[in-house]
Amino acid sequence: MFDIAWLWGLLGGLMIGGAGALYLLVNGRVMGASGIVGGLVDGSGRDSWAERASFLAGLIALPGLAVLLSGGSDTHLTGNWALVILGGLLVGLGTRLANGCTSGHGVCGISRLSLRGIVATVFYILAGGIVMVLARHVLGWI
């Protein structure tokens, strides 16, 4: 079967990296989704709240508009509420403890060969893989 998902992945990836490059070279900030929103909810980013809120507005508005115009998309998020809530809590707590997520440590960290970014990425991918495999193949949750 011919599958072009990888090509969309590559194109989308280039846009993600392009957005990070813009944020770095124009605003002088590292583009990390968890840091941008986290600084707003815990108050540590009070001084740059408008910049953070603007980023989030763009992040929510453009994909939302694109999905509206293109006729829909589906996140295929599990309907198991316990998993949704536990997953959200772990993602929020973990990314703020680690000071970064897939965008900050993954994209922005690895691209400058930051040791912290590389170590974080190894740990979240290993943990994600183990939990995913256990939850699907052993426990049958997903």
Added chain:
Amino acid sequence: MMKRNLAAALSGAIFGLGLLISGMTDTTRVQGWLDVFGDWDPTLAFVMGGALIPMAIAWRIAARQRTALLGRTIPLSPGGRTVDSPLVIGSTLFGAGWGLSGLCPGPALASLGWGGTGGLVFLIAMLAGMVAAPAARARLERMAPAT
């Protein structure tokens, strides 16, 4: 200030559109990549590879320019922090939540418009976890003081 906000909105918009078209707002793609024992989906590797190219170029330009277009000093060294227990423990917890749900913070925000009640509940739980993080970090640092 206004220019900075506009650039931030543009950056967020491009980031979000990239997450959407790359398939990263679809949890089956993310979980399909994490599940190496299932019908493995390689897409996420292409997304990460594609994202690293412009960023690697940007860091090279940044190392030469040192100052951002709108005036700030570009953060070229990662704040003097080294690999510590909050980094390792936090990343492990994040990975576990990512595996269970298939969502990380960027896609969780980007898909707010069409993610339904489940997406909204995930986002609220994520923000709650973020609010709890400073206290958890203080506790961790009391147990294992940073060296």
